Amino acid sequence: MKLSVLDQSTAAQGKTQDVAIRETIALAQHCDILGYNRYWVSEHHNSGNIVGTAPEVLMAAIGATTTRIRIGSAGVMLPHYSAFKVAEQFRVLEAIAPGRVDLGVGRAPGSDRLTSMALNPHPDDVHDQFPRQIQELQCWLSCSPLPDGHPFARVVAHPTGPTFPTMWVLGSSDYGAQLAAYLGMPYAFAYFFSYAFDVDRALALYRDNYKPSALHPKPQCTICVFALAADTEAEALFQFKSRERAMIEREFGIRRALTSPEEAAKHVLSPHEQAFSKKLLEHAIVGSAEQVKSRLDALARRLDLEELVIVTWTYDQAPRMRSYELLAEAYGLKK
Numbered sequence: 001m002k003l004s005v006l007d008q009s010t011a012a013q014g015k016t017q018d019v020a021i022r023e024t025i026a027l028a029q030h031c032d033i034l035g036y037n038r039y040w041v042s043e044h045h046n047s048g049n050i051v052g053t054a055p056e057v058l059m060a061a062i063g064a065t066t067t068r069i070r071i072g073s074a075g076v077m078l079p080h081y082s083a084f085k086v087a088e089q090f091r092v093l094e095a096i097a098p099g100r101v102d103l104g105v106g107r108a109p110g111s112d113r114l115t116s117m118a119l120n121p122h123p124d125d126v127h128d129q130f131p132r133q134i135q136e137l138q139c140w141l142s143c144s145p146l147p148d149g150h151p152f153a154r155v156v157a158h159p160t161g162p163t164f165p166t167m168w169v170l171g172s173s174d175y176g177a178q179l180a181a182y183l184g185m186p187y188a189f190a191y192f193f194s195y196a197f198d199v200d201r202a203l204a205l206y207r208d209n210y211k212p213s214a215l216h217p218k219p220q221c222t223i224c225v226f227a228l229a230a231d232t233e234a235e236a237l238f239q240f241k242s243r244e245r246a247m248i249e250r251e252f253g254i255r256r257a258l259t260s261p262e263e264a265a266k267h268v269l270s271p272h273e274q275a276f277s278k279k280l281l282e283h284a285i286v287g288s289a290e291q292v293k294s295r296l297d298a299l300a301r302r303l304d305l306e307e308l309v310i311v312t313w314t315y316d317q318a319p320r321m322r323s324y325e326l327l328a329e330a331y332g333l334k335k
Contacts, residue, residue, distance in 0.1 A: 004038035009052030035333030040074035063097030072102025087140035184213025
């Protein structure tokens, strides 16, 4: 089993937001040493708790300060941007960390409608252009010619080189699964927050409809799952209180920096919040390293997966680092 990481650069109350960015870089270096396969960073905007707004910039810092781990975006919200500019950014990243760059793309806004307009004031139905943008990106990233008659056929994304990034389609519904299948691309499902959509159905849609491509003759898929391990189950559940509080507040449109577990534990949950917390723990995997590994293995067997991407939120950096250490030991990643 391969294990990878999704880090969302979560801000914590009592700390300035810039600390979260430096913690992301430090955690990437830590996971590089521990033996994780990939380190992906997300893109969110105008959020009080997820402050990684520029994955391509973070990836440059991570790529320059790690040696073996793959670095990637999970993802670049492509409708906000020019496909050509994204291609140029990732060609530069490929030059910084050759042979270990992933470009995960999504079509969700990663923000509210007003912020989406601030990012792209002239969208022109960009969501309808998402498949075309992906196909253009594939050509520019791999230095392959665009189709005959394409208006940008003479445009090249520099710097060129012998290697190029691997593209992934990210999704939380049937749209991304079907698009990745149609284009013959790797697919990652956001299991850690997609409570309304069946992961089994998404992966079945992807595999059953997959059209082999030159780069990817066989389907390749994974899921991003929330997991938190600690030396004891009680400690893991205590640290999880910060995530629980953040997700409950999100239900009411509140997105503020993470509350400490001590502060979060003071809240008396209403019946509605208790039901939501129970549902949250059905998707989140929390406990000792042995308990977390057992549930991760069961999930991977059920979904026939060879790789899982782990996302972990904690108020302090130390419990997050410890969680990834424990899972690396449980899976023998350093061997």
